[in-house]
Amino acid sequence: MSFLSRNALLRRSALVxxxxxxxxxxxxxxxxxxxxxxxVVGLVAEPVTFDPTQIGDLNTGRVSRRIYQGLTGFEYxxxxxxxxxxxxxxxxxxxxxxxxxxxxxxxxxxGTPFDAASVKYSYDRQTDPExxxxxxxxxxxxxxxxxxxxxxxxxxxxxVRFKLKTPQAPFLQYxxxxxxxxxxxxxxxxxxxxxxxxxxxxxxxxxTEWEPGVKTVLTAFGDYYEGVPAIKNLIYVPxxxxxxxxxxxxxxxxxxxxxxxxxxLDALREDPNVEVATGLSAHVWxxxxxxxxxxxxxxxxxxxxxxxxxxDKEAIVKDIVKGTGEVSISPLSPIxxxxxxxxxxxxxxxxxKAKALLAEAGVPDGFSCTFMVPxxxxxxxxxxxxxxxxxxxxxxxxxxxxxxxxxxxxxxxEYRNKPEMAQMSWNSVMGDPDYVLYRLFHSSAFPPGWNAGxxxxxxxxxxxxxxxxxxxxxxxxxxxxxxxxxxxxxAPWIFVDHGQQIVAYTPALKDFKISPNFDFAFEYTHxx
Amino acid sequence: xxxxxxxxxxxTIPVLFGVSILVFAMLHLAPGDxxxxxxxxxxxxxxxxxxxxxxxxxxxxxxxxxxxAGRMVEGxxxxxxVLNREVFPEIMKRFKATLILTAGAxxxxxxxxxxxxxxxxxxxxxxxxxxxxxFALAGLSMPLFFTGIxxxxxxxxxxxxxxxxGMYSPVGGGFLDxxxxxxxxxxxxxxxxxxxxxxxxxxxxxxxxxxxxxxTARAKGARERRVIWLHALRNAAxxxxxxxxMQFGYLLGGSVITEAVFSWPGLGQMMVRAIQxxxxxxxxxxxxxxxxxxxxxxxAVDMLYAWVDPRIRYS
Numbered sequence: 001m002s003f004l005s006r007n008a009l010l011r012r013s014a015l016v017x018x019x020x021x022x023x024x025x026x027x028x029x030x031x032x033x034x035x036x037x038x039x040v041v042g043l044v045a046e047p048v049t050f051d052p053t054q055i056g057d058l059n060t061g062r063v064s065r066r067i068y069q070g071l072t073g074f075e076y077x078x079x080x081x082x083x084x085x086x087x088x089x090x091x092x093x094x095x096x097x098x099x100x101x102x103x104x105x106x107x108x109x110x111g112t113p114f115d116a117a118s119v120k121y122s123y124d125r126q127t128d129p130e131x132x133x134x135x136x137x138x139x140x141x142x143x144x145x146x147x148x149x150x151x152x153x154x155x156x157x158x159x160v161r162f163k164l165k166t167p168q169a170p171f172l173q174y175x176x177x178x179x180x181x182x183x184x185x186x187x188x189x190x191x192x193x194x195x196x197x198x199x200x201x202x203x204x205x206x207x208t209e210w211e212p213g214v215k216t217v218l219t220a221f222g223d224y225y226e227g228v229p230a231i232k233n234l235i236y237v238p239x240x241x242x243x244x245x246x247x248x249x250x251x252x253x254x255x256x257x258x259x260x261x262x263x264x265l266d267a268l269r270e271d272p273n274v275e276v277a278t279g280l281s282a283h284v285w286x287x288x289x290x291x292x293x294x295x296x297x298x299x300x301x302x303x304x305x306x307x308x309x310x311x312d313k314e315a316i317v318k319d320i321v322k323g324t325g326e327v328s329i330s331p332l333s334p335i336x337x338x339x340x341x342x343x344x345x346x347x348x349x350x351x352x353k354a355k356a357l358l359a360e361a362g363v364p365d366g367f368s369c370t371f372m373v374p375x376x377x378x379x380x381x382x383x384x385x386x387x388x389x390x391x392x393x394x395x396x397x398x399x400x401x402x403x404x405x406x407x408x409x410x411x412x413x414e415y416r417n418k419p420e421m422a423q424m425s426w427n428s429v430m431g432d433p434d435y436v437l438y439r440l441f442h443s444s445a446f447p448p449g450w451n452a453g454x455x456x457x458x459x460x461x462x463x464x465x466x467x468x469x470x471x472x473x474x475x476x477x478x479x480x481x482x483x484x485x486x487x488x489x490x491a492p493w494i495f496v497d498h499g500q501q502i503v504a505y506t507p508a509l510k511d512f513k514i515s516p517n518f519d520f521a522f523e524y525t526h527x528x
Numbered sequence: 529x530x531x532x533x534x535x536x537x538x539x540t541i542p543v544l545f546g547v548s549i550l551v552f553a554m555l556h557l558a559p560g561d562x563x564x565x566x567x568x569x570x571x572x573x574x575x576x577x578x579x580x581x582x583x584x585x586x587x588x589x590x591x592x593x594x595x596x597a598g599r600m601v602e603g604x605x606x607x608x609x610v611l612n613r614e615v616f617p618e619i620m621k622r623f624k625a626t627l628i629l630t631a632g633a634x635x636x637x638x639x640x641x642x643x644x645x646x647x648x649x650x651x652x653x654x655x656x657x658x659x660x661x662x663f664a665l666a667g668l669s670m671p672l673f674f675t676g677i678x679x680x681x682x683x684x685x686x687x688x689x690x691x692x693x694g695m696y697s698p699v700g701g702g703f704l705d706x707x708x709x710x711x712x713x714x715x716x717x718x719x720x721x722x723x724x725x726x727x728x729x730x731x732x733x734x735x736x737x738x739x740x741x742x743x744t745a746r747a748k749g750a751r752e753r754r755v756i757w758l759h760a761l762r763n764a765a766x767x768x769x770x771x772x773x774m775q776f777g778y779l780l781g782g783s784v785i786t787e788a789v790f791s792w793p794g795l796g797q798m799m800v801r802a803i804q805x806x807x808x809x810x811x812x813x814x815x816x817x818x819x820x821x822x823x824x825x826x827x828a829v830d831m832l833y834a835w836v837d838p839r840i841r842y843s
Contacts (some may be wrong), residue, residue, distance in 0.1 A: 021636065040698040042821060048611055136760040137612070138579055140567045196612055199813035213622065213793025235698040241789045243677045253692055342585055367735065409806050410559035448573045 018344070022082065036527045037232040039509065041520070042245050042257035046238035047113075047216055049197035050207060052181040053126055053139050058378070060520050061178045063236050065519050066218055067109075068181025068201035071100055072172050076133035076524050077513030078116040079282070079335060079431025081172050085114065085182060087204060093486050095167030095471045101156040105225045107204040108184035120152045122184040133185075135193040141179035167469040169476055176506070177430055202227045204523035213238065230526035242323055249274055249504050255527075256505035256512075256520070264324040265519040268504055275507045278500045279514030280335050282436070283379055287371075287390065287494040288452040290420050296399075297361065298421070298453070304491040306357035308347035310397045311390050315349075317497050320385050325358035325497035330484045331426075332437055334500040335516050338474070339433045341481035344488035347495070354397045366398025372422035375413040379425035381499050387423060389493065416448040424452065425499070429517050433480045438464045441487055455492035529834075529841075536830070540823045544816065548600065551815040552593050555808055562609055562806035583609065596812065610802070614828075615813040619795065622729050623817070625695055626794035628706070629786065630779045633713030637721035637775060643770065644722075645729025649737060650756050656826035660726065667723030672782060676716045676789035683712060693791040713790040717782055721775040723769065732767035736760045773829030777822040 002317070003458050009014075047060040050070045063089045064322070073084030086100040106114035125140040126131040150163040150172075164171065174180060187200035199207050203222045209217035218234040237254065239245045240259045248254045250271050260268060269276050289298040289307070297303050326333070329347075332340045358364055373387035374380055384405065391401050401421065406414060415422055428435050442464050445451035460483050467479040488495070501514050511525045563580045578727070580586050584595065587753035599606060648657040684692040690712055691697065697705050736742065737760050741826035743761045746752075784796030791797070795814060835842045 038699065051612075054612060102815075138582060140575065142574055193612065211793075212618075213625070214695055214798065237694055237698050237791075238793075239693050240793045241680070241693065241791065243675065244680050244684075244791060246693040247680050250685060251688055251692065254698070340536065407560070409561075409565050409804060412564050413559055413561045416564070448576070 037230075037507075038235065039231050039233070039256065039522060039525075039527060040237060042239045042248055042254040043236050044058060044238070044259050045240065046213055047210075049196040050210075051137070051193075051196035052183065052199075052201075053141065054137060054178045054196060055178055057142070058427075061125045062520055063216055063218070063516065064178060064181070064199070065203070066205040066234065066522065067199050067203045067207060068178070068183065069203050070175045070177070070180045070182065071102075072175040074515065074517060074519075076175060076429055076521055077279075077515055078492050079337075079516050081176070081431075084176075085119075086175075089172075091471055095169070095338070095469065096164050097156065098162040098164070098171060099155070100160050100162075102160065103225060104158055105204050105223075107223045108202055108329070109200045109221055110184050111149065111223075112184055112185055112186045114182065114202050115157045116154040117157075118182055118185050120154055121188070122182045123149070123152055123180075125183075125188065126136050126179075133188040133192065137193055139179075145174045145177060145180060163217055167253070167471065169468055169471050170430070170434045172431040172449055173432040173435075175313055195303070205234060214511070224523075226523070229523040231522055246504075249506075252506065255509060256503065258501065259501045260502055262324050262502075265322055265502070273293070274504050275468070275509070277503045277505070277512065277514055278324060279503075280326065280333055280498060280515075281501050281516050281518065282335055282431070283380070283425060283499045284331050284333060284436070285325070285381055285386075285423070285496045285499060286328070286502050287421060287423050288419070288497065289494070290418060290453050291456075291490075291492050292454045293420060296367045296420065298362045298369075300363075301363035301446045301490060302357045303363065304494075305347065305389050306354040306361065306397065307394060307399065308491050309350045309357065310354035310399070311393045311494055311496070312349040313496055316337045316386055320389060321381050321497065321499065325381070325499045325501055328495045328497050330495065331440060332433055332480070332484060333491070336431070336433055336480075338477040339480040341484040344485050347491070351393075351397050353448070358397060358399075364398075366400065366432075368400040368402070370420050371401035371403050372414060373405045373410050374423065375405050377408040377411065377425075379427045379499065380408075380423065381425070381497075383423055386496070390496075415452060416450075418447045418454070419452060422452060423457040426450075427518070431516065433476075434464070434468055437480060437483055438468060441483075441492070453492045455490065457485075457486055457490055460486050460490075533827075533831070536827050540820070540827070543823055544820055545666075547819040548597060548812070548816055549593070551799060551812050552596065555811055556589055556592070562808055566609060576620075596809075598814070600813075605813040608802070608807055608810045609801075610805045610807045610810070615809050618798070618810070619814055619817050620682050622793065622795040622798045626693075626780065626787070626796060628710065629713055629717060629783055629792055629794055630776065631723065632710045632773070633779050633783075634776060636714050636718035637779075638772065639723025640718075641722040642729050645726040645768075646733055646756060646761065648726065648730045649733035650752075652734065661679035661730070664723040664726045667703055667719045668670060668727075670719065671787045672716060672720070673789055675719060676713070679712050679716055680789070693789075695793050700752050712793055713786050715787070717786040720782070721779060724775065725771055728771045729764065729768055729830075730752075732764040733760055734779050736764045738835055739763075744783060766833060769829060769836060773826055776825050780818055780821065818821075 014085050027393055030197060043059050045059045047063045049055060050064055052064055069084050071086040072081050074080060075082045084104060085103055087103045088102055089098055089100045091098055102116060108114055122147055125131050126139040127146050148168050153161040155161055183195060184200035189194055191198045204221055205216040205218035206221050216236040220229045220232045222228055239248055245257050246260060249257050250273055252273060256308055268274050282521055291298055293299055304440050317325045317327055330341060330344050334340050358366060362426055371391060387403055391403055394401055415424060426436060439450050440449060441455055443456040443461050446454050450455050463479045463483040467476045470476060503514055505512060508528050509525055510528055515521060563576050567576060584592060608615050608618060644660045647658045651657050680692050683690045691709050695709050742755060742759060745755050783794060784800060787794045787796040788800055798815045
């Protein structure tokens, strides 16, 4: 090759580069996102699949819940069950048979009618390996939510009957869960496992564009039975970096985002372009103690109570999470209403009392232990700061914990391997206390189950088991209140806080409410 | 020449083989279990066991490696355990975005780096030289996430000149939109390379400028501009080219952080998510793919030497 051509090439590439640079400098600034029919939502991570049975993360669930619905749903902004695709239902005396009357006016996004057969089709797909739409997937939720169903019968087009193996009080709550969303059988037959890319449900919005990593566009469904939503387009964009998310909400590039860093909350509240909503959820943040261990002496109730007195939870809520939480006195947050028991034993910050209890327990000089802390993690708030603070509080009464930090993926594995002392948080996508208390405190949930401290109290076991099978809600609430009182007195955890959801959005968005199940139900909102 | 290329291509096989063993071992020996991450808090021990078996994770590591490597040889990258989609098309989709970012960063690094390097060499020991080299040193020492976040806060949040993140606006799109989104991440990513290239260009130019033929060129009356841009730069180009090739690999790797800061929908961001969720097929496929690109870029740079400097011949 001659020198001239090299030279020409160099010159040409310089020209292209200069052109690229100049066009980029003259390009318009950030586009303003919203007209009155379009809302841009900044997600923390992008959605990964739109097969509701395969969704394992909140971000995807938040989008997918616009597309799919279950037989029951929640009243906007609450954990109260309301009819969704079912119009009404009857429960047999023995709590074993649920008969649902379905709404007659419901269509799937592909135009096919929603009926009893589609309910059976969606659920049998998950549980029956021979089902034509079962495919090569693993249905991770089938056992938990559908495992107790003996049979699903189609009585007529608009009546479906579930026969249960044993009475299961939270069953109506189960039907609200994302994986119980009803999928169009016609679409399942057409797409098979690829339904994940071509979702067809009955919800207020349908998927119209999905560019992974870039954006997910939902458009209002014209035949939606509760009326076409006021916001016609929802555009979800992933913004991983918190500062970029903050920048995007204050410049108006996006209309709503969440999980904003707590240290920026004050500045955000003063920003006239941003509205901040906080709301309590079913979240609980705690430190689990292995109640079977004698060294460190976590098998001693007095020691565990002492640790609860030693930790200044008020300070954690005020200074570390900047008021985006509420001190936890029990595993259930007040959002559980009548099932929540405010009259349990309290553990206010009282280092002297903690020392006295340690002396009474026979360890006046304290002891040492290992405290597992994740570097980050879903629902973990500020794990390292909180862990360090707790470590200092405990050291002040003579308990010396060595902190061991781990990356979240590794942490989850270790957490289920009988840790001595470890942080965890629990979020509930449904409003039944069973989902919290039974899974975290019943002795059938020992590791690798989620009762990480192997806590066992026969009375608690009996109360939780009983509350699982009776259907009288008032009676169940009473059992759960009793169980909480026992659990809190036994102190298998250091109870720390219930975190709040923090959502920042444009003041143009009206009627927005935080939902306890972490959903953003934009079909009930509008833009001004 | 052809023989040389063939030999070099053959040499990539053991390299990629080694990389495949490394990435496989690191992933599988690191704590954390894909099944538990996949199934989440709802999982019970039984379904964990079941899925582990289904995914073949109950097999000895050697068997797992052999199965995976065997499929890779046939060009089958497997299916992502999280996305439930074929790995290879996903990699290609994301690689396009990474390539755009890397190209943008490299363009910036070359223009700024070579430019400053030449000027600094031509004006050796001047104030410009000292200031430029000071900035180059600062650029080298600045971590990507810092410059990235700082540039978001300054240019997107305060001045509002440029968008905060992403590759396209939620509404709209097009070439200009892409360019506006590219500026901050490309400069963030390219800054370190620009600094390295500037320092290398300067020293390599200084060396050449001290040679006899430069003196001869000046003596025969060539203008200084011609001496520098033609006689000196061409001979300094070999060193610059080597650095460029290495920088390209560095930029591919460095794009992981930049992509995370700017939510750029590239390979790096996808890999971070894949690692967090222990998506073995995706991580293994992705790392192997990037390694292969790196190896081939180095090969291409070696080929370019012969073109830039006719004295170099491969046999």
